[in-house]
Amino acid sequence: MPHTPSADEPSLDEQIAAYQREYQDLDPQVEKIVSALGRLNRRMNVAYGRQTSTLGISNAEWEVLKALVLSGAPYQLGPGDLAKRLGLTPAAMTHRIDRMVGEGLVTRERDENNRVRVIIELTDDGRQKWLEAMQLAAVFEEDLLQDLSTGERSVLGEVLTRLLRRVEHAQPDAGGRLTDLD
Template sequence: MTKNFNANDFRAILRRMPEPSDAPAGHSEPSLEEQIAAYQREFRDLDPQVEQVVSALQRLNRRMNVAYGRQTATLGISNAEWEVLKALVVSGAPYRMGPGELAKRLGLTPAAMTHRIDRMASEGLVTRERDETNRVRVIVELTHEGREKWLEAMRMASVFEEDLLQDLSGEQRRILGDALTRLLRRVEEAQPDAEGRLSDLD
């Protein structure tokens, strides 16, 4: 019989995640239980079940971002550059987009997007050419090297993600995925203007 996914499973996953490397020396983050208890002490109306889910998601997201950042760093690219590579790959062959489309997708200003493209073009990850059918329009295209970087990052991420979920059965993964997707849909409906980043992370 498949065991139901519960909070203990989620906490077990969190304990295996690396702590952020920029934490102050000697700093120890309170456990979820300690944090929730402190919140309840100061805010009587707190729902501890809701807070446990939200705080666990926040901590998991933070630790996953640290792990992904370390992986991309070993490939010589930043998380910001990875986001551009991902957007181009998701667009489909021939992996081309305009700077304006990319800026909107990533939630960046045109100036910030131009700066990022300049850097990536100098690294051979993308090319930037005038559109032959519209000389006013610029096209950003993924290079072979850029696609190889994306593929290698995906291979590394797949190993990390499989390890992250190793204690969950296929059914538990499905239940968790469905629950998180429902939460995501609710946020998307409530915040329709928050598709990309709201500030430049460069």
């Protein structure tokens, strides 16, 4: 598949050559891998954003829907738990929940057993939006990986999982936004 970088972005090889010019100790193989992963992540987020926008939701809202689905039936979490899972501040989570309640994707109710606790619950409409987004994502992801054999997919999945575990071990608090990086 030929690479067609945008006018604003050099190819990976051009980027690495520039880095090596400025920093001679650079390992070009390592830089190519991490740069490719970064660009892939950025482009995938754009693609997912385009897809979710056709459904009338944002990537941010899809992330909340996914977190609720991952929690299992009855698809409920407290706002603090949601914020932590998504790496958001409580204020950012409240703003996101406000929007989603208004759109009918989630409900926000007081816990009958503990009136201080608030429960965010996925609605039927929210679950339907999540399913529609997953269907679109599945098509995109299959297209993305179409040139890889089953064996290559398996190896890539294992290698990326090992990298993820290493980062998670080294940076256990880096699941989302960090206050010291804001």
